[in-house]
């Protein structure tokens with residue numbers, strides 16, 4: 001059975017004292033259970049503190065983005081070397097907000113995914129369609145292309161370790177969730193794409209999350225689907241109680 005990965009993506013929210021308080025509130029409530037992995041995806045300024053607070057616990061710390069180069073003249077950017085040095089374990093790549101507002105492309109997502117592996121970070125690679133694309137029946141083709149481009153040139157071992165997050169853009173922060181069947185259909189399609197680019201064995205192991213208005217009230221149904229292996233959660237991950245409920249759902 002694949003483990004469930006519950007990642008709370010705080011986006012650009014909280015200040016340091018709130019971030020610290022959140023981790024203090026949840027860190028001892030994350031079940032020590034092989035069925036679930038719990039991650040907080042925090043803004044850069046909080047990472048040092050959160051890594052320190054979570055040392056030796058079951059809560060992992062992720063960045064929300066990074067550059068693909070190790071270092072250089074890239075003012076305002078943060079490199080994989082820096083994240084690894086801090087003790088961060090995961091990094092979110094290609095989130096639709098990065099694609100929409102910060103010119104992230106499939107090509108840069110691929111470079112960043114490779115850079116993550118070069119530095120021992122686990123990438124959480126986001127893919128997903130807009131409402132317009134869904135209505136034009138382009139979802140599967142689009143997601144397939146995004147996944148293939150993100151994984152291009154990766155070894156089977158690296159693909160196995162990649163976390164893929166399917167997030168329909170129209171369901172992010174809108175309160176509209178894809179029906180669990182629709183979300184599962186796209187996640188199953190992504191698993192087939194992984195079969196094509198790697199192998200059946202890799203596809204069987206790869207973790208595919210769903211994201212888009214996941215909350216305690218709908219998480220059980222989403223996680224009960226055959227191809228949904230966790231959730232990338234925005235709004236409902238900002239409160240400690242709600243985050244822990246989501247993690248507990250993953251541990252069932």
Ligand SMILES: O=C[C@H](O)COP(=O)(O)O
Pocket residue numbers: 009095167171172173174175211212213214232233234235236
């Ligand atoms: O990264 C998380 C997603 O963008 C989902 O955000 P949301 O749960 O607020 O819809």
